[in-house]
Amino acid sequence: MDLPKDFITKYQRLLGPDAPAFFASFDESSEGGYRVNPSRPEMPALTAAPAVPYAKFGYYGPVSGRSLAHQSGAVYSQEPSAMFVGATAAPQRGERVLDLCAAPGGKTTHLASYLEGTGLLVTNEINRKRVSVLAENVERFGVKNALILNDAPEQLSPVFPDFFDKVLVDAPCSGEGMFRKDPGAMDYWSLDYVQECAERQHQILTEALKMVKPGGQLIYSTCTFAPEEDEQTMAWVLDNYPDFHLVPIEKTAGVIDAIPEWADGNPELKKAARLFPHLMKGEGHFVAKLERDAGESRQPRGKAKLGTPLTADQRHLWADFAQDVLGTTDFTDLVTVKDQLFAVPANLPDLKRCHVFRPGLHLGTFKKNRFEPAYALALASDPRTTAHTLTIDDQQWRKWVHGDTFSLASAPTKGWYLLTCQEQPVGFGKVVGNTVKNFFPKGLRFMVYDD
CATH class of the missing domain: 3.40.50.150 (Vaccinia Virus protein VP39)
Structure with a gap:
């Protein structure tokens, strides 16, 4: 060199x-x-x-x-x-x-x-x-x-x-x-x-x-x-x-x-x-x-306000999804930023002078009379404790990350599932009939080539 x-x-x-x-x-x-x-x-x-x-x-x-x-x-x-x-x-x-x-x-x-x-x-x-x-x-x-x-x-x-x-x-x-x-x-x-x-x-x-x-x-x-x-x-x-x-x-x-x-x-x-x-x-x-060294601490000022509290309809939509698909409603400090739902850390000081890029874990998006889970929530979910999981094979995973829908040999119950491959969470898919609709983020999609 x-x-x-x-x-x-x-x-x-x-x-x-x-x-x-x-x-x-x-x-x-x-x-x-x-x-x-x-x-x-x-x-x-x-x-x-x-x-x-x-x-x-x-x-x-x-x-x-x-x-x-x-x-x-x-x-x-x-x-x-x-x-x-x-x-x-x-x-x-x-x-x-x-x-x-x-x-x-x-x-x-x-x-x-x-x-x-x-x-x-x-x-x-x-x-x-x-x-x-x-x-x-x-x-x-x-x-x-x-x-x-x-x-x-x-x-x-x-x-x-x-x-x-x-x-x-x-x-x-x-x-x-x-x-x-x-x-x-x-x-x-x-x-x-x-x-x-x-x-x-x-x-x-x-x-x-x-x-x-x-x-x-x-x-x-x-x-x-x-x-x-x-x-x-x-x-x-x-x-x-x-x-x-x-x-x-x-x-x-x-x-x-x-x-x-x-x-x-x-x-x-x-x-x-x-x-x-x-x-x-x-x-x-x-x-x-x-x-x-040990000593006295100064206290930060105020308390963070990182979004808007959920409406009653939003709370119901989230609770239904969390209970049915995740099997838990453990996320507690919830706020919306426009139509996006986040679980935010507790006990934060006033952040109004800060540029908050992401206030916490992105849980999903509220749409008309429905909730669509986020990719971030899928990757933060543990398949071992999630209620609705669907195991896919390597070829189906390749289609998934490329943004393609794929078919199942048999049709499970309609709805959202945490997709897993080799026991790893890879995203949320929506099952309709024998088809898994693809919600893999468009900006992250890629082609998998054989070595």
């Missing part, structure tokens, strides 16, 4: 005798990986692969974006070193968690796996185009407890003061750790760009730290090797925010201590972690865990 000259000079100086092995790693192939979704029935072919030793739910290997496992949300493709970030955060059930720079959603879905549908997951992306991708991945993974926002950090910090148990800042960075996977990242790299990124990271952290509750934690990560964005940024936090301290991170499988000498020499910096491609299977990352 033709690395930038300034990059080579810099890391020859920093790495010394380790530099040749480091540079040689850029000419090796990237290591693929994926995480399985713990809310889904296990797919043995996925869990038979070698496990990523430091990442719960993680495995080495490729995943096709046109596979059943991917479409149903049973798996999320993620580079192995990136899994170390979510594994370091490892939120507990019931916690309030913020993923501040979240698109495309790999770390958000990893956090969701730990929360298991409990607590609150606020996932935010400042870029309008990228937040759409984030929402699509959150939906595909079947996350029930997420609020998706489209805001800058300085817009969020006044809304959520001292609010979160865990805040994840996977900061925009110079991307040096992705050169091997994405050589195009070298096109905009320069020494000046590294410094610009470090300054932007300071601005983001200034706001992010305000949202960590006393006793809570902030997990900071980058996919760059640059000390300016890694150890030096953490040294800046320790110097300027005395109520935060670094927490040791468990390191295994080639993950090493951060390097204090690349900053101000503070030995506390060793508690952070570095992932180098010549030392482990994966690309490059830096991860640190900051914890805030």
Whole structure:
């Protein structure tokens, strides 16, 4: 790989005798990986692969974006070193968690796996185009407890003061750790760009730290090797925010201590972690865990109003569908946005200053005298507990994701069914006679080709 000259000079100086092995790693192939979704029935072919030793739910290997496992949300493709970030955060059930720079959603879905549908997951992306991708991945993974926002950090910090148990800042960075996977990242790299990124990271952290509750934690990560964005940024936090301290991170499988000498020499910096491609299977990352001292918390203002209460007719339509098809009416905090029904997280502060991209789990659409369930609800449903399910085979699934209707050998009772293939939820279909009407979203349809 033709690395930038300034990059080579810099890391020859920093790495010394380790530099040749480091540079040689850029000419090796990237290591693929994926995480399985713990809310889904296990797919043995996925869990038979070698496990990523430091990442719960993680495995080495490729995943096709046109596979059943991917479409149903049973798996999320993620580079192995990136899994170390979510594994370091490892939120507990019931916690309030913020993923501040979240698109495309790999770390958000990893956090969701730990929360298991409990607590609150606020996932935010400042870029309008990228937040759409984030929402699509959150939906595909079947996350029930997420609020998706489209805001800058300085817009969020006044809304959520001292609010979160865990805040994840996977900061925009110079991307040096992705050169091997994405050589195009070298096109905009320069020494000046590294410094610009470090300054932007300071601005983001200034706001992010305000949202960590006393006793809570902030997990900071980058996919760059640059000390300016890694150890030096953490040294800046320790110097300027005395109520935060670094927490040791468990390191295994080639993950090493951060390097204090690349900053101000503070030995506390060793508690952070570095992932180098010549030392482990994966690309490059830096991860640190900051914890805030115990103390008094500020209270957020007001209470969120995320939509309109349901009318009596809407409540009846939803209750009939939920009882007959889902077999449950467990969703409680329900609102409508125009004709769309959402289950929204409880106990949120006033969000009128926020750009809410998606207020919660999309349940469906109210139409004239009927309710049409959403694709998001299908992927958030557990076939093992859903009342109306219909098993389809691989050929029928291929027709389904292509947007085609298909016929059944025998006609079940007319109505809505959660379609499943290999025990995975793939969408809601409506059975009329021997035909299953296709409601797979038009923008997601694709053709499946034989290998």
